[in-house]
Amino acid sequence: MADEVSEETIRSLEATALEIRRDIVRMTHAAGSGHPGGSLSVCDLVNALVFQELRIDPARPDWPDRDRLVLSKGHAGPALYSALALRGFLPREELWTLRKLGSRLQGHVDRGKLPVIEASTGCLGQGIGMAVGMALAARLGPHAFRTYAILGDGECQAGPTWEALMAGGHYKLSNLVVILDRNLYETDGSTESIMGIEPIADKFRAFRYHTIEIDGHDYRQILGAFAEARRTTEGPTAIVAHTVKGKGVSFMEGTHVYHGKPPSAAELERALTELGAPSGAPR
Amino acid sequence: MTPAGPAESLRDAYGKTLLELGGKDPTLVVLDADLSGSTRTILFGQKYPDRFFNVGVMEPTMMSIAAGLALSGRVAFASSFAVFAAGQAYNFVRQSICYNHANVKIVATHGGLLVGGDGGTHQMVEDIGLMRGLPGMTVIVPADAPTTRAATLAVHAREGPAYVRLTRENLPVVTDGTFQLGKAAELRSGSDLTIVAVGAMVARALEVADELAQMGVSTRVLDFASVKPFDEPALLRAARDTGAVLVLEEHSVLTGVGALVASTTSENYPVPVRRVGVPDVFGESGDPWALLDRYGMSLERIRDEAWELLRVRGKVQ
Ligand SMILES: Cc1ncc(C[n+]2csc(CCOP(=O)(O)OP(=O)(O)O)c2C)c(N)n1
Numbered sequence: 001m002a003d004e005v006s007e008e009t010i011r012s013l014e015a016t017a018l019e020i021r022r023d024i025v026r027m028t029h030a031a032g033s034g035h036p037g038g039s040l041s042v043c044d045l046v047n048a049l050v051f052q053e054l055r056i057d058p059a060r061p062d063w064p065d066r067d068r069l070v071l072s073k074g075h076a077g078p079a080l081y082s083a084l085a086l087r088g089f090l091p092r093e094e095l096w097t098l099r100k101l102g103s104r105l106q107g108h109v110d111r112g113k114l115p116v117i118e119a120s121t122g123c124l125g126q127g128i129g130m131a132v133g134m135a136l137a138a139r140l141g142p143h144a145f146r147t148y149a150i151l152g153d154g155e156c157q158a159g160p161t162w163e164a165l166m167a168g169g170h171y172k173l174s175n176l177v178v179i180l181d182r183n184l185y186e187t188d189g190s191t192e193s194i195m196g197i198e199p200i201a202d203k204f205r206a207f208r209y210h211t212i213e214i215d216g217h218d219y220r221q222i223l224g225a226f227a228e229a230r231r232t233t234e235g236p237t238a239i240v241a242h243t244v245k246g247k248g249v250s251f252m253e254g255t256h257v258y259h260g261k262p263p264s265a266a267e268l269e270r271a272l273t274e275l276g277a278p279s280g281a282p283r
Numbered sequence: 284m285t286p287a288g289p290a291e292s293l294r295d296a297y298g299k300t301l302l303e304l305g306g307k308d309p310t311l312v313v314l315d316a317d318l319s320g321s322t323r324t325i326l327f328g329q330k331y332p333d334r335f336f337n338v339g340v341m342e343p344t345m346m347s348i349a350a351g352l353a354l355s356g357r358v359a360f361a362s363s364f365a366v367f368a369a370g371q372a373y374n375f376v377r378q379s380i381c382y383n384h385a386n387v388k389i390v391a392t393h394g395g396l397l398v399g400g401d402g403g404t405h406q407m408v409e410d411i412g413l414m415r416g417l418p419g420m421t422v423i424v425p426a427d428a429p430t431t432r433a434a435t436l437a438v439h440a441r442e443g444p445a446y447v448r449l450t451r452e453n454l455p456v457v458t459d460g461t462f463q464l465g466k467a468a469e470l471r472s473g474s475d476l477t478i479v480a481v482g483a484m485v486a487r488a489l490e491v492a493d494e495l496a497q498m499g500v501s502t503r504v505l506d507f508a509s510v511k512p513f514d515e516p517a518l519l520r521a522a523r524d525t526g527a528v529l530v531l532e533e534h535s536v537l538t539g540v541g542a543l544v545a546s547t548t549s550e551n552y553p554v555p556v557r558r559v560g561v562p563d564v565f566g567e568s569g570d571p572w573a574l575l576d577r578y579g580m581s582l583e584r585i586r587d588e589a590w591e592l593l594r595v596r597g598k599v600q
Binding site: 191 | 338570
């Protein structure tokens, strides 16, 4: 399934992933607030979408046929902002304005401020519904784009998520791909200790999704799942991406502690060292 | 800019008061929706794990579960950020809690623009209007930590639904904590002008009133923490005594305390009223205190509005 993916593609994605992870820790540190844990876990998924899967064009950001990406877990904006900047949709200098007064880079992704964002999110549970609406619009035409939506696992506790998923299955939206960032943690702890969502893949199947489980940090598996989704014509696809919260920064991995806490100055240095970055100022 | 004086956390005051109540009232249960560290209900949860329900990201259903517990003999406190407690869960608060007159106390943290970096999606400036409009709902907006403690005790003691709106930022202590339901607190006496304020704006009201006093203007400051029941007599007395009312709130001027003051005075004793609050817009990310200035609640703006009222009343040239 991952047959067509070249070594070169993988290496290039791994290189951008490293940049994005460095940006995430730098941006949240500079802002003094934000969500590094869930940005780091979703980084490889966002990276693969922005650099490989989505039909988008920095020269024509409002191209009507462009594929749509809805980041339903809108607090993971740093990952998306960084990827979009690296892909040429916004100047890299702008990354360091995250969460500052007047910035286009809001604490939660904001279409009104930054039009390349397809849908403003932040309050969980609303992104899948908007993605379903976009997929219905694409089916009505004339612009036959595909819609991708990224969902958090804590967000799966929210009822509206399931209402929207039900609609996507009911309408057999084969142009819709829902990607779950299954990083196991939410704000206060692990999802299974707070309000268990398992068996989550079975839930997607029961809601009539072609469901694929992958390692959300393995680019061959990520791109393979996207390709499989394209071949799925009977209905929507759900990709359960098993990820590590805080992936890439050892002390942020597998814990909820850095869900909504940026790294301190010392922690930033440690993180950047682990991410192989020259220390000091951004860039 | 940050107001002067020692600031204390309203959220900590709430969490500690819940702990205190937990020891006294075995019927007390507490619910949260994956924000217990921020709302501070975690303090109760650690001490009384079997009476604490962190239900995850499901604020609407948290309100229904709280109602079910309350309808079965428990006193339920349910907490989240204001945008989720009052916004996300609105119709669940309306029907499960208010329509049933269930004994649920919603204590919402992160009200208003002072949320800061999270941005406009999270800065709830419509909650006072939403909650005040619900029949049977008590609504309290404490200005500081001592009032937060007193308000938590007061809503616990009073049967029926309540909404308490807290601020994320620490706020200077401006009251002696002798909060009473249905009573406005007169923090400064005065005869030239009245400033009515709630929440974080009470400290700004005092700052401007003290400046005005140095210029010979006598300003009455009323802390209307008890938004509902509302102390109508205190407002009308102030309108009669001073002839003009300036209202300060970190909330939409469309539906908040300013609208309440304007309608109450115009029906009973019309005087000029000016509203300082959030205009008809959403907020954005930024430094919390800079946001207050940016969105029309700066000290400068408050001073201007005060002088404008004094001019209208012919008290200054
Ligand atoms: C409706 C709603 N309730 C609460 C919040 C506050 N909040 C922000 S992130 C979060 C936890 C989300 O967990 P998850 O979806 O697993 O995010 P991830 O771990 O992927 O970052 C919560 C409760 C919110 N944004 N929206």
